[in-house]
Amino acid sequence: MKLDSSISAVVTGGASGLGAATARRLAALGVKVSIFDINPGAGEALAREIGGLFCRVDVTRETEVDAGFELARRAHGQEAALINCAGTGNAIKTASRDRQTGTPQHFPLDAYERIIQINLIGTFRCIAKSAAGMLQREAGPDGERGAIVNTASVAASDGQVGQAAYSASKAGIVGMTLPIARDLMNDGIRVNTIQPGLFETPLLMTLPDAVRTSLGASVPFPKRLGHPDEFAALVESLLTNRYFNGESVRLDGAIRMAPR
Ligand code: NAD
Numbered sequence: 001m002k003l004d005s006s007i008s009a010v011v012t013g014g015a016s017g018l019g020a021a022t023a024r025r026l027a028a029l030g031v032k033v034s035i036f037d038i039n040p041g042a043g044e045a046l047a048r049e050i051g052g053l054f055c056r057v058d059v060t061r062e063t064e065v066d067a068g069f070e071l072a073r074r075a076h077g078q079e080a081a082l083i084n085c086a087g088t089g090n091a092i093k094t095a096s097r098d099r100q101t102g103t104p105q106h107f108p109l110d111a112y113e114r115i116i117q118i119n120l121i122g123t124f125r126c127i128a129k130s131a132a133g134m135l136q137r138e139a140g141p142d143g144e145r146g147a148i149v150n151t152a153s154v155a156a157s158d159g160q161v162g163q164a165a166y167s168a169s170k171a172g173i174v175g176m177t178l179p180i181a182r183d184l185m186n187d188g189i190r191v192n193t194i195q196p197g198l199f200e201t202p203l204l205m206t207l208p209d210a211v212r213t214s215l216g217a218s219v220p221f222p223k224r225l226g227h228p229d230e231f232a233a234l235v236e237s238l239l240t241n242r243y244f245n246g247e248s249v250r251l252d253g254a255i256r257m258a259p260r
Pocket of ligand 1: 013038060152153
């Protein structure tokens with residue numbers, strides 16, 4: 001698809017990090033961008049900066065997602081592209097002993113479920129609702145009606161200690177990419193997933209400098225954290241290259257995560 005002012009896009013998690021870089025890059029190409037996020041402060045500021053729209057949407061809430069798409073479509077028309085970046089993680093061992101008392105404890109199931117709800121089901125909810133809307137778009141070259149890019153993680157295959165929930169949620173995104181592309185193949189909607197390695201986003205910026213430097217040095221090449229705009233550049237490629245479909249691709253400087 002051609003990225004210009006004739007199309008609009010929805011970016012979930014677009015108020016920060018990888019989603020914000022994506023929103024900025026698409027807007028710079030002229031695309032009308034709607035940001036779905038739970039952080040209105042950062043989301044509204046970015047929407048003002050790029051001339052886009054902010055919608056306060058929690059991707060785990062059906063009614064908020066419906067209202068967000070309605071608002072975005074009223075302002076910009078039916079989106080041709082959806083980029084799912086909303087996500088979060090936690091770090092809890094499956095079973096362990098309490099440090100002070102030695103009492104056995106396990107991963108609380110509500111904390112596990114929350115990550116699956118946000119990262120996996122939230123991503124699927126936005127895909128399903130966006131694709132249903134894209135069915136109404138007039139087909140372009142090759143019959144293309146829309147393109148979707150999801151964000152998984154290298155943790156989908158090399159999850160570290162404490163990442164049982166996060167890795168499961170991201171592996172779920174990788175796993176559903178092909179069947180969703182197949183579901184939508186006769187309607188001209190492509191679906192791809194990016195598996196980022198270690199990127200310099202607010203998530204990692206909370207770590208001390210020394211830890212960030214050593215994380216960067218652990219990347220085979222280039223020996224640094226990824227820049228969010230390098231993620232956005234791959235989103236742009238996946239949206240514009242019509243032959244790219246049903247694939248999950250790592251963007252990680254060849255890193256393979258160690259157990260911890
Ligand atoms: P970030 O925290 O900077 O941005 C995530 C955004 O998602 C935030 O603006 C947050 O408010 C929003 N969000 C969280 N829960 C939400 C919900 N329920 N509904 C709507 N919005 C919600 O993090 P980031 O590093 O930019 O991460 C973006 C995505 O990339 C995440 O899915 C993350 O798992 C994935 N990822 C990041 C890295 C990395 O190194 N930064 C690596 C691998 C994967």
